[in-house]
Amino acid sequence: MVKITDVARHAGVSPSTVSYALSGKRPISEETRQRVEESIRRLGYRPHAGARALASSRSNVLALVVPLRAGIHVPVVMQFAVSVVTTARRYDHDVLLLTQEEGEEGLRRVADTALVDALIVMDVQLHDPRLPLLRALERPSVMIGFPASSDGLTCIDLDFKAAGEACVEHLARLGHRVVALVGSPPEVYVRQTAFAQRVVQGFTAAADRNGLASAVHPCEASPAAARAVAEQLLREQPALTGVVVHNEAILEPLVDAFEQLGLRVPGDLSVTAICPDELAESLRVPVTSIALPSAEVGTRAVELLMKKLGGSTAVPEATLLPPRMTERASAARRAIA
Amino acid sequence: MVKITDVARHAGVSPSTVSYALSGKRPISEETRQRVEESIRRLGYRPHAGARALASSRSNVLALVVPLRAGIHVPVVMQFAVSVVTTARRYDHDVLLLTQEEGEEGLRRVADTALVDALIVMDVQLHDPRLPLLRALERPSVMIGFPASSDGLTCIDLDFKAAGEACVEHLARLGHRVVALVGSPPEVYVRQTAFAQRVVQGFTAAADRNGLASAVHPCEASPAAARAVAEQLLREQPALTGVVVHNEAILEPLVDAFEQLGLRVPGDLSVTAICPDELAESLRVPVTSIALPSAEVGTRAVELLMKKLGGSTAVPEATLLPPRMTERASAARRAIA
DNA sequence: AGTGTTCATCGAACCGTTTCGACACTTAAC
DNA sequence: GTTAAGTGTCGAAACGGTTCGATGAACACT
Numbered sequence: 058m059v060k061i062t063d064v065a066r067h068a069g070v071s072p073s074t075v076s077y078a079l080s081g082k083r084p085i086s087e088e089t090r091q092r093v094e095e096s097i098r099r100l101g102y103r104p105h106a107g108a109r110a111l112a113s114s115r116s117n118v119l120a121l122v123v124p125l126r127a128g129i130h131v132p133v134v135m136q137f138a139v140s141v142v143t144t145a146r147r148y149d150h151d152v153l154l155l156t157q158e159e160g161e162e163g164l165r166r167v168a169d170t171a172l173v174d175a176l177i178v179m180d181v182q183l184h185d186p187r188l189p190l191l192r193a194l195e196r197p198s199v200m201i202g203f204p205a206s207s208d209g210l211t212c213i214d215l216d217f218k219a220a221g222e223a224c225v226e227h228l229a230r231l232g233h234r235v236v237a238l239v240g241s242p243p244e245v246y247v248r249q250t251a252f253a254q255r256v257v258q259g260f261t262a263a264a265d266r267n268g269l270a271s272a273v274h275p276c277e278a279s280p281a282a283a284r285a286v287a288e289q290l291l292r293e294q295p296a297l298t299g300v301v302v303h304n305e306a307i308l309e310p311l312v313d314a315f316e317q318l319g320l321r322v323p324g325d326l327s328v329t330a331i332c333p334d335e336l337a338e339s340l341r342v343p344v345t346s347i348a349l350p351s352a353e354v355g356t357r358a359v360e361l362l363m364k365k366l367g368g369s370t371a372v373p374e375a376t377l378l379p380p381r382m383t384e385r386a387s388a389a390r391r392a393i394a
Numbered sequence: 395m396v397k398i399t400d401v402a403r404h405a406g407v408s409p410s411t412v413s414y415a416l417s418g419k420r421p422i423s424e425e426t427r428q429r430v431e432e433s434i435r436r437l438g439y440r441p442h443a444g445a446r447a448l449a450s451s452r453s454n455v456l457a458l459v460v461p462l463r464a465g466i467h468v469p470v471v472m473q474f475a476v477s478v479v480t481t482a483r484r485y486d487h488d489v490l491l492l493t494q495e496e497g498e499e500g501l502r503r504v505a506d507t508a509l510v511d512a513l514i515v516m517d518v519q520l521h522d523p524r525l526p527l528l529r530a531l532e533r534p535s536v537m538i539g540f541p542a543s544s545d546g547l548t549c550i551d552l553d554f555k556a557a558g559e560a561c562v563e564h565l566a567r568l569g570h571r572v573v574a575l576v577g578s579p580p581e582v583y584v585r586q587t588a589f590a591q592r593v594v595q596g597f598t599a600a601a602d603r604n605g606l607a608s609a610v611h612p613c614e615a616s617p618a619a620a621r622a623v624a625e626q627l628l629r630e631q632p633a634l635t636g637v638v639v640h641n642e643a644i645l646e647p648l649v650d651a652f653e654q655l656g657l658r659v660p661g662d663l664s665v666t667a668i669c670p671d672e673l674a675e676s677l678r679v680p681v682t683s684i685a686l687p688s689a690e691v692g693t694r695a696v697e698l699l700m701k702k703l704g705g706s707t708a709v710p711e712a713t714l715l716p717p718r719m720t721e722r723a724s725a726a727r728r729a730i731a
Numbered sequence: 732a733g734t735g736t737t738c739a740t741c742g743a744a745c746c747g748t749t750t751c752g753a754c755a756c757t758t759a760a761c
Numbered sequence: 762g763t764t765a766a767g768t769g770t771c772g773a774a775a776c777g778g779t780t781c782g783a784t785g786a787a788c789a790c791t
Binding site: 395397398399409410413414417419420441442444445446447448449450451 | 750
């Protein structure tokens with residue numbers, strides 16, 4: 058293995074000069090830098106990650122904790138992870154993958170052993186048991202999602218409340234007067250993941266504000282459940298013409314169920330959703346939707362971390378990404394009966 | 395930060411003793427070990443990962459390279475990744491996440507900087523450009539999938555050829571005489587990913603062996619393409635009664651298309667698939683399938699790596715997991731016309 | 732000519748472990 | 762009763778970088 062002293066000898070300088078030439082932390086003459094770089098190339102030198110971490114107390118590795126649980130749309134998680142890795146690389150960092158399963162002990166482990174410099178935690182719950190730990194940790198972290206109190210933490214996510222509102226406002230503009238929200242599986246609400254509740258808040262607030270009749274229905278992630286909800290909706294809200302869906306898994310079966318019950322989309326029923334663009338586009342009837350910006354969240358999360366690692370104190374505690382709606386075929390002006 | 399010398403002082407021993415008590419690489423008296431462990435607990439000591447890696451030339455980190463490209467079923471990748479992480483943890487290792495995008499340079503980087511001890515590479519192609527690199531690297535690796543020649547490498551995957559055969563054999567046993575394979579998108583074949591071709595080989599061989607009429611159709615990952623293939627099949631093989639599907643994305647739309655064309659499944663048409671159990675189970679008509687054992691592949695891949703890291707030379711170059719079929723509702727005995 | 736700056740580089744200490752050789756002390760063997 | 766073979770522990774030397782203070786050279790300003 059070729060080490061920094063080999064490079065130094067080959068270039069006729071001291072090891073520290075090589076180090077500075079590489080890091081740029083002290084001025085090095087253009088000529089010397091050239092020579093060092095040439096030697097590095099010639100010898101195929103690569104700094105030893107462990108040695109570097111030891112000496113600099115920076116591992117240049119970020120931890121990413123991904124959720125495993127049911128009710129979470131896997132492609133979204135994956136896209137997010139990829140975006141984190143890609144962005145981290147732009148800042149010369151790597152990403153260590155942890156599963157939720159590892160729990161608090163896992164976080165403490167990678168942080169305390171200095172295996173990672175900072176952490177990204179997904180799927181944060183309202184009263185997440187990891188919150189106190191993350192606050193106490195000597196390493197910066199960013200959370201995807203919002204807990205009950207984000208004091209002293211850095212959080213980022215789509216503004217789900219605004220997303221819920223936007224869906225309703227859109228339907229209201231199209232003339233719909235009776236709307237329903239088909240939401241996440243009940244367990245998501247029970248475990249108090251903030252985003253599901255925020256959608257409900259936004260949905261309800263906007264419906265009230267616009268004087269619409271409205272109802273909210275959680276829904277399991279199965280086609281059968283989707284069908285059941287569809288029937289229930291028609292029974293309980295016969296005048297229903299607008300539906301907001303916040304549940305990737307049942308978007309397609311739900312629309313199918315409506316059509317099988319004799320309702321055309323968007324002829325009789327307009328549908329808007331909060332889901333990945335990919336999904337919204339892939340359906341038989343492309344769905345007007347608010348995108349789940351997983352890639353952007355990933356990028357922004359890393360950027361926030363880098364800012365914190367850079368010592369900046371001016372990192373915002375909360376970052377709410379504004380919803381972006383794409384109109385597709387599933388929502389149309391209400392037919393005048 | 396509390397370090398090993400602090401622990402040593404607190405326990406009244408030398409640092410090396412603490413190290414040996416921890417690693418077990420030399421005998422330490424029961425009494426001393428107790429004392430050391432107590433001190434560690436008291437002080438909350440965690441060995442510094444970088445220092446450890448430097449001194450031992452072992453980082454205890456594995457690299458996992460995940461594919462990004464189209465035509466790859468994301469949940470399978472994710473499940474695999476999770477299984478890798480979980481298994482790695484059992485061996486006291488962590489997992490660094492790399493994307494295909496990083497390419498050969500990425501592999502070289504993490505290997506040469508000693509950031510990782512070993513590598514797992516997914517989605518290997520027949521003539522993968524990374525093969526020479528992996529052979530040359532001083533660190534062990536395991537590939538998921540099989541290249542044209544696996545000499546000097548360690549590969550593991552489902553035995554796709556046997557899986558293709560098993561699907562046909564099953565249909566043959568049920569009395570079907572005319573069968574078709576609906577495969578992966580054309581680009582998967584073009585880029586010469588071995589597993590797709592192996593399914594075709596197995597399918598064809600078993601069909602010939604059983605004297606069945608057979609045809610093979612690649613298929614894009616869209617509902618429209620599924621429908622088109624369904625129509626084409628009926629046109630070209632009017633006597634068709636058995637279909638093997640090897641394409642997660644279109645399994646559901648394909649079955650739907652058949653039914654809309656007036657064919658009952660399994661009444662008129664029997665379907666078997668090679669896909670994740672989860673998917674096979676979730677359809678309206680649960681599909682008889684060969685499981686894609688992503689979790690097992692992940693576990694086994696890590697175990698193989700650990701064996702190699704342990705210095706074992708008796709690590710098999712090729713590991714083919716035998717197909718496991720689960721019978722569900724979609725395949726039945728051929729109706730006698 | 733002397734003093735003060737700035738720039739480029741060097742030398743040495745340090746980062747926190749692991750590991751190797753040595754040593755003292757038991758125990759077993761002949 | 763010496764020799765041989767373990768046991769359990771210690772001290773010191775790595776491991777391969779980074780970083781801080783010092784130094785020398787070049788230059789400008791009194």
